[in-house]
Amino acid sequence: MLTKTDDDSNTLFSDRYQQTYHSTFGASTESAHVFLHGSGTHDRLRDKRPTRILEIGFGLGLNCLLCADNATNNKTYLSYTGIEHSPISAAALIELNYGQLLDSPTLASDLAQIILDLPLKPGSTKRGLLGTYCNLTLHTEDATSPVLLERLKHGSRYDAIFLDAFSPDVNPECWTLAFLLQIQSLLAPNGRLATYCVKGSVRRNLVKAGFIVHKYPGPKGKREVLWANLASANRPISRSE
Numbered sequence: 656m657l658t659k660t661d662d663d664s665n666t667l668f669s670d671r672y673q674q675t676y677h678s679t680f681g682a683s684t685e686s687a688h689v690f691l692h693g694s695g696t697h698d699r700l701r702d703k704r705p706t707r708i709l710e711i712g713f714g715l716g717l718n719c720l721l722c723a724d725n726a727t728n729n730k731t732y733l734s735y736t737g738i739e740h741s742p743i744s745a746a747a748l749i750e751l752n753y754g755q756l757l758d759s760p761t762l763a764s765d766l767a768q769i770i771l772d773l774p775l776k777p778g779s780t781k782r783g784l785l786g787t788y789c790n791l792t793l794h795t796e797d798a799t800s801p802v803l804l805e806r807l808k809h810g811s812r813y814d815a816i817f818l819d820a821f822s823p824d825v826n827p828e829c830w831t832l833a834f835l836l837q838i839q840s841l842l843a844p845n846g847r848l849a850t851y852c853v854k855g856s857v858r859r860n861l862v863k864a865g866f867i868v869h870k871y872p873g874p875k876g877k878r879e880v881l882w883a884n885l886a887s888a889n890r891p892i893s894r895s896e
């Protein structure tokens with residue numbers, strides 16, 4: 656069901672998870688605040704640093720489109736890997752009208768075309784370009800799949816990981832210590848994980864998985880959100896190293 660949020664950007668309600676895909680206080684505002692800015696991606700692209708992002712829960716592609724738009728504005732390359740077990744249809748994406756939020760609206764039609772061509776088989780991967788600067792790889796698979804995680808470990812590490820599954824009460828597999836340990840190993844030494852979820856059990860799991868957690872004020876409707884970096888990146892180098 657299409658829902659207009661307070662900043663006029665649209666989202667959907669998921670019958671399966673009984674939650675909206677984004678905050679009803681502002682889908683686009685939340686996405687930009689928590690993921691584009693909170694992950695350090697905005698600053699990296701502004702400084703013209705090519706950036707690699709991994710997203711857990713690609714959903715409606717809003718985070719991806721905002722980042723691709725930013726990369727396009729900055730003429731800086733972005734490699735975006737999304738994992739989603741239940742991709743939306745191209746028709747639903749067109750109805751969301753995310754092109755209206757972008758400086759380069761055709762990025763949304765590029766994404767609709769990639770989704771239109773998606774193989775329906777779970778476990779498949781589709782690659783495509785969003786404009787000139789964003790290379791998208793979309794894995795239609797469960798993010799906790801050991802086969803997929805093993806494949807990702809063979810690639811370069813990510814500068815940012817967006818943890819954007821539904822909340823832990825309805826979508827627990829994406830917030831376990833075991834899963835956080837897996838994605839920790841995919842983050843570049845100076846990379847950042849970003850998420851809207853500041854639940855105590857999630858923060859404790861992040862710390863146990865080797866992250867330092869930084870809470871900061873959230874967008875309208877959310878007191879706090881967080882970003883996390885690798886504790887090992889802050890470790891002083893000993894004389895023997």
Ligand SMILES: C[S@@+](CC[C@H](N)C(=O)[O-])C[C@H]1O[C@@H](n2cnc3c(N)ncnc32)[C@H](O)[C@@H]1O
Nearest residue numbers: 712713714715716717718739740797798819821
């Ligand atoms: C909050 S929505 C993501 C919104 C999205 N990031 C965006 O920018 O539009 C959560 C998404 O995670 C997906 N999801 C939940 N559990 C998953 C899992 N185990 N593996 C892959 N995707 C999952 C859901 O299908 C849903 O699309």
